[in-house]
Amino acid sequence: MYPILQKVDSPADIKKLAIDELNLLAVDIREALFNRLTKIGGHCGPNFGSVEAEIALHFVFNSPQDKFVFDVSHQSYAHKMITGRKLGYIDDSKFQEDSGYTNPEESEHDLFNVGHTSTSISLATGLAKARDLAHKKENVIAFIGDGSLSGGEALEALNYAGSELNSNFIIIVNDNEMCIAENHGGIYKNLKELRDSRGKCEKNFFKALGFDYYYEENGNDIASLIKIFSRVKDVNHPVVVHIHTLKGKGYKPAETDKEAWHWCAPFDRETGKSTVDWGNGESYESLTTNYLLEKAKQDPKLLVITPAMPASVGLYPEARKSLGSQYTDVGIAEEQAIAMASGAAKYGAKPVVVTNATFLQRSYDQMAQDTAINNNAIAVILNYSGFQILRDVTHLGIFINSIYSNIPNVRVLAPTNKAEYLAMISYAIDQNDHPTIVLMPGNGVIDDGRMADKNYSEVKFKTEIAGEKVALIALGDFYQLGENFVQEIQKKLGFTPTLINPRFASDIDTETLDKLKENHKLVITLEDGIVEGGFGVKVANYLSDSDLKVKVLGFEKKFFDRYNPDEFLKDQGITAENILELCSKI
Amino acid sequence: MYPILQKVDSPADIKKLAIDELNLLAVDIREALFNRLTKIGGHCGPNFGSVEAEIALHFVFNSPQDKFVFDVSHQSYAHKMITGRKLGYIDDSKFQEDSGYTNPEESEHDLFNVGHTSTSISLATGLAKARDLAHKKENVIAFIGDGSLSGGEALEALNYAGSELNSNFIIIVNDNEMCIAENHGGIYKNLKELRDSRGKCEKNFFKALGFDYYYEENGNDIASLIKIFSRVKDVNHPVVVHIHTLKGKGYKPAETDKEAWHWCAPFDRETGKSTVDWGNGESYESLTTNYLLEKAKQDPKLLVITPAMPASVGLYPEARKSLGSQYTDVGIAEEQAIAMASGAAKYGAKPVVVTNATFLQRSYDQMAQDTAINNNAIAVILNYSGFQILRDVTHLGIFINSIYSNIPNVRVLAPTNKAEYLAMISYAIDQNDHPTIVLMPGNGVIDDGRMADKNYSEVKFKTEIAGEKVALIALGDFYQLGENFVQEIQKKLGFTPTLINPRFASDIDTETLDKLKENHKLVITLEDGIVEGGFGVKVANYLSDSDLKVKVLGFEKKFFDRYNPDEFLKDQGITAENILELCSKI
Structure with a gap:
């Protein structure tokens, strides 16, 4: 197996190979x-x-004298195999040693932990400028694709680098x-014009920004690529090499349905079918889609972004397709998504803007300035907040509340079951109160x-169990x-604590908190x-000068990486044992 | 005075005027x-x-059927005068009624509170898309200049709108x-090529993105402008009208030194000299510049961005000029500034990135992902944090800590005097610990x-006065x-409280806090x-389950606008009276 790859331990090893061997x-x-x-599983089409x-x-x-910066780095698997990390791919016991993204802790050939899009050019300009200051001459190469060009950071960097x-x-x-899905935006139309004209058409986004420009149609042909990369090696100015590749190349299903195979779960190579049992129950994703499709039919004002x-x-x-003109994809461009909304x-x-929690953080200023100062009542639905699903250091959802709950006028709602989720998205879309x-x-x-x-205009916590001594305020x-901890306390300590569903992550209900002072000694959030x-x-702040003590449970301010969710909760002290100990001390 | 302007109360009034009268x-x-x-004072060159x-x-x-969105809106004064707000300019007693930016509370002709750059196109795409959904036909017009095109949000919006x-x-x-200063970036070089060729050169950034394109050389000639605007009125597709104007037009000093006159303090029209007495003492700005110039001479690694x-x-x-290649201006592009660093x-x-607090918030993701995850030890020096200097709702510096102090690995240092400021910027630039x-x-x-x-590697608060009963932790x-309040407490309550200079805004020194438990009852931050x-x-969180009470003093989570600084502190309860009352209750 892998006769040539077996012989490759570092880039030096491939420099000796003939084209056939490559x-x-x-x-x-x-x-x-x-x-x-x-x-x-992992990123599929981009790597193939x-x-x-x-x-x-x-x-x-x-490499590493010449510096590669891979955008998102979700497509860097071949690079990783060539730079000493092939065991992460060919030895099943070593899969976990490879992060799936570039990672400086793994190799000197990786310069940055990267996972968000559109950062490569900007990071590379820093390397290049520092190289110039040091009077060095290495090549600095940013490798960018899969729609990442439309992100604001990439565009700012193109503007800078080109001149x-x-x-x-x-x-x-x-x-x-x-x-990830189909492309949207003028840049991508221009890329098509450039492909169609083999790089020769008059309209050229990159030349307009000051770049020298090369086109290579055969982006999956090693000999052609070697030729064009050799032409630009050691150039003394900024240059764009536009290569045309086939996403998913080498695996028919991925070549055919490019969107579905951008990322894949474990699958059967023969059939292309996922080998994960997804069940056939409903998911919050399907509930969301069904809600939006139904809403769009009833309400011509709905606009899904x-x-x-x-x-x-x-x-x-x-x-x-069913949403038609009530749907628009702005491309990888969170700033545009929020400000447009x-x-x-x-x-x-x-x-209503629908996306993933980790990516919304690119639009802090658009949420604050364009939206919240004007108190325009947009709705945002975020997937993958919290610690459970995305656990790569670059994609954590555990910061979202620390970012958005501190912007004036912005409401963050944290539902606790299906009925509440549906009520909250319905409220968020129809209300005129606040960005929500x-x-x-x-x-x-x-x-x-x-x-x-149905209505979340007023900040009100919901007391689900009215108890005594200890109040658990359990968010989202x-x-x-929180329900489990109530049972544990009843069982082990013999009293029933209060259980509150706060519903609002961004605000507090002081009336409910004040009432707790009557017959509670400890609040645990x-x-x-x-x-x-x-x-x-x-x-904690609201109660900090009262006699009611507060213990805030959540996570450390830290970039965690690829943790086991159960162990993670234990490490963070979010366990029944810890709760019982806190409660037994009062 | 103002014979024609006096007759203008709304846009309808100017539609009757002949070119001469206009x-x-x-x-x-x-x-x-x-x-x-x-x-x-106010924005000068852009308005002239x-x-x-x-x-x-x-x-x-x-207007208001047709929708104007002015970028930054620092150049919207003529628009404001035409739309019923001339008294804010010609009647000295009404100056304060006009905000200096567009403001929907002032007029239906203003659609958004705007003050950050690069937002107009994006906001306008939202208006246009909503108009289309409503099957309406009004014109939507974004007006953008003064370097705002290079901001990520504007570029994302151009990419979207063009296709x-x-x-x-x-x-x-x-x-x-x-x-604001001279332009930097490929877009601006292209604008020059377009100007030089009267819009005809082959390289055209806007056409490459899918826009129809018109050029008007005489951007300060009303008749020419009416002609070109009439050509594009009611067009059925996205179009860019590139007009060439003279910044500062009509006031020689502003036409000559465009950077100095972008914004102006009150001045004498005859001499162009500021009428404000700036004193001739040192400022933190001049201290910063002097430090950086000296440092650059000694250390070829310093790069000021x-x-x-x-x-x-x-x-x-x-x-x-003196910094030479150790200085680079990335244009209005905070994302690029931080990621490049x-x-x-x-x-x-x-x-070292040097800019204003309110604008850094555009680079949350670059600070978190590009920088903090990688723990690359960049330095950032921020002007205008806090409540004192910039008091327009769009430029408040009071949010900076709520944004950046919650990112793992990021250190925020808050100096309290000249020596500490210089020590901290020196540390921030030379250290290899953290983004600072x-x-x-x-x-x-x-x-x-x-x-x-000299060293701020370890989080340590500094106890400046070791007292008893009450500890004041007074940041930056x-x-x-805090010093004043200590004196008041000594005078009025007869004891000496502890005074702590925490120095770190992003972290707490638990050792110092734990020690306070010995002989203190109340902590006031x-x-x-x-x-x-x-x-x-x-x-407050750290001490929330101890017997030590905490009172956190700072500002409400709210967008404040054009407040009087002294009244503001009173409104926010930051007064000696309040402190004395808190202390007398213990």
Whole structure:
């Protein structure tokens, strides 16, 4: 197995190979991709499509003296195999040693932990400028594709690099005709014009910004790539090399349905079917899609906006088609998504932005300035907040509340079951009160019969169990933990504590908190996010000069990486034992 | 005075005027600008340069049915005069009624409170999309200039609008050849090529993104502008109208030194000299510049990066020239500034980003992902944090700590006097510990003889006065308030409280806090920012299950606008009376 790859331990090893052998290395790398991806999943199409490019890069350039920065780095698997980490792909016992993104702790060939899009060019300008200051001459290469060009950071960096760097700077635009879903935006239309004219058409986005420009149609042909990379090696000015590749290259299902195979769960290579049992129950994603489709039919004012991740929130191609002009994908461009929503709300539409928690943080200023200062009542539905689902250091959802709950006028709603989720998204879309974020639960659809209020204009906590001595205020995804802890306290300590569903992550209900002073000694807050800047500290602060003691439970302010969810809760002290100990001390 | 302007109460009034009269109206508007700007200051060059364009816009289009969105809206004074607000310019007693930015509370002709750059196109796409959903046909017009095109939000919006809107959408690019300082970036070089070729050169950034494109050389000629705006009125697709204007037009000093006159303090029209007595003592801006210039000479690794606001932090043209290749201005592009700094730090340079607090919030994701996850030890020096200096709702510095103190690995340092400020910026630039933000004090240079530590690797609060009963923890700019309160307590209550200079806004020193439990009953924290998500709640949270009570003093989570600083502190309860009352209750 992997006859050529077996012989490759570092980039030096591939520089000795002839083109034939490099082509065979590509075969080996694809086999290794199959081995890992069929068994543990990961980014699929982007990696299959860029095997040849990464071989050619390492053949032509000299990493780590020459610096590669892979955008998102979700397509860097071939690079990782070439730079000493092939066991993470061919040895099943070593899968966990490889992070799935570039990671400086793994190798000197990786310069940055990267996971968000559109950062490579900007990071690379820093390397290039520092290199110039040090009077060095290494090549600096940013490798960017999969729709990442439309993100504000990438565009700011293109504007800068095209005119302010007068030294070696190479951007490889890996054009596989796709974003995560289909591409949206003028840049991508221009890429098509450039592909159609083999790089020769008059309209050229990159030249307009001051770049020298090269086009390579055969972006999956190692010999062609070596030729063009050799031409730009050691150039003394900023250059864009636009290569046309096939996303998913080498695996028919991935070549055919590029969106579905951008990322994959473990699958059967023969059939292309996922080997994970997803059950056939409902999910919050499907509930969301169904709600939006129904709402769109009834209300012509509804406008669904996604920044390039529609399927991750349940909006598969059919749903998008059904929404028609009531749907728009702005591409990877969270700033545009939020500010556009604010503009639409001002006109009287009912915009709802649906995306992932970790990416919304790119639009802090748009939420604060464009939206919240104007108090335009946009709705935002966020998937993957909390600690459960995305556990890579670059994709954590545990910061979202520390960011957005501290912006004036912004409401963050944290539902605790299906009825409440549906009521909250319905309220968020129809209201005229505030910009309102609803956190899609991450702990499975819970249909426990608890009814939900329809209106969330006023900040009111909901006391679900009126008890004594201790009050548990259990936010959103941690509400069920709160229920468990109540039972433990009843069983082990013989009293019934109060259980509160606060519903609002961004605000406190002082009336409810004041009442607790009557017959409680301790308040414990529980939240699925970091403590600092979060919900519980608002409670602690309000009660800090009273006799009521408060213990805020949540997570440390830290970048966690690839943890086991159960162990994580234990490490963070969110256990029945800890709660019982706190309660027994009062 | 103002013979034509006196007759204008709404846009309808100018539609009856002949070209001659419109030209006279421009004269009146400039006189009105002089009246306001010489007396209370404000944005100067941008307003003088866009008088004709705004007259022509209101002549051709029908606001408020047609929608104008002014970028930054610092150049909207002519628009404001035309839309019923001339008294804010010609009647000295009414100056305060006009906000200096667009403001929906003032007029239906203003759609958004705007003050940050690069938002107009994005907000306008929302208006346009909502208009299309409502099957309406009004014109939507974004008016953008002064370097705002290079901001990520504007670029994301251009990418979207150029291809995804198939309906009326008009962008006026008000090209006055300037940013705030000189322009930087490929877009601006392209604007020059377009100007030089009268819009005809092959390289065209806007066409590459899918826009129809028009050029007008005479951007200060009303007749020419009316002609070109009439051509694009009611177009059924996205179009860019590139107009060439003269920044500062009509006032020689402003036409000559465009950077200095972008914004002005009250001035004498005859001499162009500021009528404000600035004193001739040192400022934190000049201390910063002097430090950086000296450091650059000694250390070739220093790299100073500004996102387009160099003078606002003391980096005037001469200082920039002196820094040479150790200085780079990335244009209005905070995302690029921070990510580039991270890249440069990775290479081994010593990057320092110097800008204003309110604008850094555009780079949350770059600070978190590009920088903090990688723990690249960049330095950031921020001017205008806190409540004192910038008091427009769109430019408040009081949120900075609630944003950045909750990102793992990021250190926020809050100096309390000159020695500490210089020690902290020196540490921040030379260290390899963490991304480190230093908040430039906003309360004047205080040289009180207190010495500063050189190293801030470890989080340690500094106990300046060891007292009893009450501990005041007074952060940064509020340290001197803390000193005053100590004296009041001594005088009125007869004991000496402890006074702590925490120095770190992002972290707490638990050892110092634990020691307070021995002989203190109350901790009062003081900070120059909003309470929620800030410094004091970290203290309150840490002590929330102890017997030590905590009172966190700072500001409400609210967008304040144009307040009187002294009244503001009273309103927010930050007074000696309040402190004495809190202390007398223990």
